[in-house]
Amino acid sequence: MHIPSPRRRRVAALAALVTSAALALSACGSGSGAGASGGGPVELTVSLFGTFGYQESGLLEEYERAHPGITIKYESTQGEDKYWPALQTRLTSGKGASDVQGIEVARISEVVTNQADLWTDLRETPAAANLPNYLDWKQKAATTKDGAVLGLGTDIGPMAICYRTDLVGQAGLPTEPAALAARMGSWQDFLALGAEYQRNAPAGSAWIDSAGGLYNAIVSTEQKIYYDESGTLVVDSNPAVKAAFDMAAGAAQAGLTARLEQFIDPGWDSGFGAGTFATIACPSWMIGYIKGKAGDAGSGKWNVVPLPGGKGGNWGGSYLGIPAASEHKQEAAELIAWLTAPEQQARIFNSVGNFPSTKEAIAQVSNTTDPYFNGAPIGQIYSASAEAAPVQVLGPDDGVVKKAMNKALLSVEANGVSPADAWANALRDVRQQVG
């Protein structure tokens, strides 16, 4: 019986992948010196995740045209959760990482705490000139204790609520943003409004997409979330986290959520168009996502209001970094300096909605309105949210904890697990993974 089952082979291939990655890790230690190329054609590799908007708004092509001799090889992974582990193996082996790599804000603390030797200190590159442009906290998060700057900020994720005017109207709630915002003084009000919506809602429609999304929005307004200033994990003792969890779990139990896991459940994507949910917590980068998923048919059906009580918050945002092993640090630094310059940041906000992280660009976009969202003043709403947002304390395992919380909340809304059990499960998950 030597005919191997193909299924077995496939899994064997995975095992081989794991071990070969391990081999690559143990064989680490190349790490070539800084840019040795003088003139001559240079190929820069750029690896990102999700939507940074550079390809979408033609910025990469434009850069190539303006810089003869430089070609850009661009690739993007849809899911950051797959992008990051793959990057880790390449970084530690010193081979295979691109000249420019995207870094999500939930990872930046890990980078500055544990990976300073794997990334280029941008103070020593042409990108240094950009550093004073930024909102202070944005660049501070990418700076190590010794002052090395390992990433250049792209966007930030100021918060708002996006809602379907047609659905809200059908349920007898005010459709005008000012009137709706007036009834949302706090998160409690937001949920009370949800209960009212649910009584008269069109069939198959829920107030908000998911308990996880609601939770993320609530914690996005907090200054201290999973870590305290000393870098200690305080997830089990921070009352703000527990309060946000309980509020989201309560909304789930009250049937206000559409029970759709964000970015994962295919029903979430189709729900934007199908009207499975009337509202969604809406960081600025979600603007482009909604347009993509709801399509042309959704144009004019959506609108945007500030978070309840006009609170400021931040969810997401990214950085660009240059791995220490890059052979074209000089050219890569020039590229990222241009891509993250205020003018380009403003253009990206206007094309895909990623909100700028430089002061000048924020000023430039403050009057932007979006016809897709009924002419909502998104520039002004997101600027106000960014201004009011607290400077969040970040920690190396923020992403892991957030994921555990979201998973636990999904179990409340979809599997009927009690909030207390779900909370215990989430803490157990965190201990398992971070320990």
Add this chain to the structure above:
Amino acid sequence: MTLSLDPTPAGTATSARPAWRSRLHRWEGRSAPYVYIAPFFLVFGAFGLFPLIYTAWISLHRYRLGGSMSWIGLDNYIWLFTNPQFYNALWKTITIGILSTVPQLLMALGLAHLLNYKLRGRTFFRVSMIMPYATSVAAATLVFTQLFARDAGAINWLLGLVGIDSIDWRNGDWTAQIAISIIIIWRWTGYNALIYLAGMQSIPQDLYEAAAIDGASRWQQFLHVTLPGLRPTILFTIVVSTIGASQVFGEPLIFGGGQPTGGALGQYQTLGLFMYEQGWTFGQLGRAATVAWVTFAVIVVLVLINTWLARRRERAA
């Protein structure tokens, strides 16, 4: 080889030469078989045995993705055997394995039996049997994931026609496992049916004729001629399917939207997903290696049980 090099200086004792030669010949005769099979063992050593042993070595270390290895002895194994999520994954692997393998093999047997008759367009049916197997797991699973969608999925729509409420396939415990099992059954039934068919065709036709003369019906022929003749083939498919079932990975991964969590409660997290989650979501390579080794041990035990049961039956027969 070094045969062309003769180290003996010219003109020295010629009588010693034949003895030396014959010794070399004898040595060559004895060693040649090993040289011929060496390539397999070298490749197996590099890509089979070494990874296996190195994985065991890693499993004795704390090894975070991007970090370095530090010896912790059996701590990873203690962690694993006291971890409820491991037992959950083991249990789900077993239930998904049973849910997918049993109907799959029964259906394959029935299909093979039907295809063994002289049918019009027999070749067409036989080829179409293998089509799902030739489809990529990813493509098939993506399509099935859409079919099993809660709000706009074709399966819920069909159920709606007969008055059954929408089922949240992904999030339910058994429903998610059933959905995944259906994907596996769809892909593998044809493959097993062809193996059974090949086995059936090696059963001599005269046995059927003799049975027919004795007045056996089609069903009785199947029961008393086909099944006993197929026993070795059935054992083979059971062993291979058991191994396959204990390593199910692609279907639940893609069904879960590329997440190895296997749902909010791990309701479809198999051992394969659990290992992947440890290694790539949490960056705990030491723990992932531990899961890999324990999975390997589980498979060995399952195969041994299979063989033991088969031997016992043979002895009893």
